[in-house]
């Protein structure tokens with residue numbers, strides 16, 4: 001029921017929402033350079049509340065750089081990025097405010113190896129949100145159950161499999177109650193048999209209504225949950241469309257080439 | 266051996282004991298001392314050297330040594346004269362600290378020992394509180410015990426401080442002070458703000474570039490020249506600051522090595538969760554970086570501990586200083602060797618203790634398998 005309306009909303013979103021108050025993330029004419037190298041070229045992207053967007057494109061096209069600009073792990077040089085009404089500038093207060101509301105999941109998990117799983121999860125709520133430790137741990141356990149590994153709470157990340165670590169990483173981000181979740185190739189460092197357990201968690205998260213921006217080449221995932229698929233190449237957004245259209249009727253030649261390459265294997 | 270030749274059906278092979286060459290005394294000898302012709306030769310050579318050196322050493326230290334008596338006349342045999350150490354022991358331990366007040370030092374030692382013991386027992390809870398007391402409360406308590414002036418205690422001026430007591434004071438202040446200063450310097454050196462970075466680099470390189478003796482000389486001779494008339498700072502205090510800043514510069518480089526080994530992903534994950542710089546460093550980066558460089562940190566501590574003997578140069582009578590001066594006492598000329606052997610033993614016990622504790626710490630903090 002809810003699922004259906006979401007998808008509908010998603011198709012109209014790109015034109016309707018730009019500039020409106022509903023936007024969770026808005027990127028307006030964003031440019032970024034690494035030295036002389038122009039990585040992001042005039043990125044315009046609006047993500048509505050509850051929208052799920054999949055970003056794909058060839059290696060080096062700037063996908064990671066783009067989503068990392070959203071929580072200011074990378075700095076953009078021109079244009080505007082507004083997250084939940086807060087514009088990202090050099091103001092540290094605002095950057096931290098945005099980061100509190102934006103969860104991120106990395107390709108290589110980046111769990112804290114010196115802390116147990118439970119401590120990994122409770123850390124930010126306790127130290128950033130000032131939640132009492134007991135409460136933070138109780139809610140951490142709930143998220144561990146949600147990613148289906150409550151029994152690993154007392155272990156250290158080094159004792160878990162890749163798939164389990166990535167699920168802990170997702171739970172860790174969720175513990176902050178984020179309004180948006182960013183995923184940067186969450187399954188590409190995993191062995192094939194572990195990819196599914198992570199994707200299952202992400203699909204479940206998508207169904208719960210979380211706003212998500214996912215860089216991935218898992219086209220099955222894109223087809224099931226994405227409202228929109230964005231194709232990037234050489235720092236530009238080349239094409240965006242709802243998944244059905246995107247996969248069956250790609251508009252640009254580059255998209256066609258890319259799709260033929262990733263669907264080939 | 267027959268067992269080994271036997272064949273089993275697939276899936277029914279039992280666990281067999283390892284071959285005799287792997288177990289027991291015989292196995293150990295074979296693996297460690299006689300595993301190759303070269304090792305056989307080295308083992309025999311080492312055994313021969315031990316055979317040559319050990320019996321005379323044992324003779325000197327124990328069998329022919331003098332233990333009884335209180336005067337130099339008691340030492341008539343050709344072995345060591347431990348009477349010398351016995352007679353001067355109070356000096357070696359406390360310097361010229363008044364004998365009626367020595368209980369104050371011993372009380373401070375006792376408090377320290379009581380505080381340290383629970384740190385080694387895994388089951389004890391609230392270690393953080395004990396550690397906090399040892400780091401912040403204890404120095405205050407120790408200061409009032411050593412120096413006096415509170416609760417109507419007699420003041421014992423620092424020139425009377427000496428012996429192992431003084432060595433321990435300098436070493437502890439150096440150790441406790443140099444780690445935090447070193448951490449701050451290491452963070453400063455990696456800062457993205459050019460001013461902070463250059464100040465840290467300059468500080469580290471200047472202190473690392475001069476010998477400790479020079480630092481101590483500057484602290485004791487040059488420093489007073491720059492001070493305004495009438496303002497004097499205790500000589501010991503000046504030496505303490507010198508030792509502390511000197512080792513802080515080394516510590517900074519050790520810590521920086523640890524910081525460099527932490528992957529970028531750890532910083533990013535911490536930032537992405539909204540942790541600010543201070544919390545990110547204190548909770549995520551430093552715990553990992555410091556753990557990695559425990560051997561280097563303890564190495565610096567051990568170096569610092571031994572370098573404290575250099576304060577003799579500026580007239581502070583530390584442990585080695587009192588031993589040396591006892592050795593030049595006209596009454597006891599000719600027994601300096603016993604003093605040096607004794608000091609070597611004491612230094613070794615302390616340094617070895619630190620080294621063992623660091624190994625214990627490393628094992629305890631290991632979270633990966």
Ligand SMILES: Nc1ncnc2c1ncn2[C@@H]1O[C@H](COP(=O)(O)OP(=O)(O)OP(=O)(O)O)[C@@H](O)[C@H]1O
Pocket residue numbers: 034037039057058059060061062063064065066
């Ligand atoms: N810190 C950096 N300094 C200089 N160049 C960089 C830096 N980080 C990334 N780049 C370059 O920017 C371009 C975009 O990188 P980015 O990581 O965003 O690509 P991507 O689309 O995520 O690729 P992949 O699929 O391989 O992850 C690449 O050409 C990369 O070499």
Ligand SMILES: [Mg+2]
Pocket residue numbers: 063064065184185
């Ligand atoms: Mg990438």
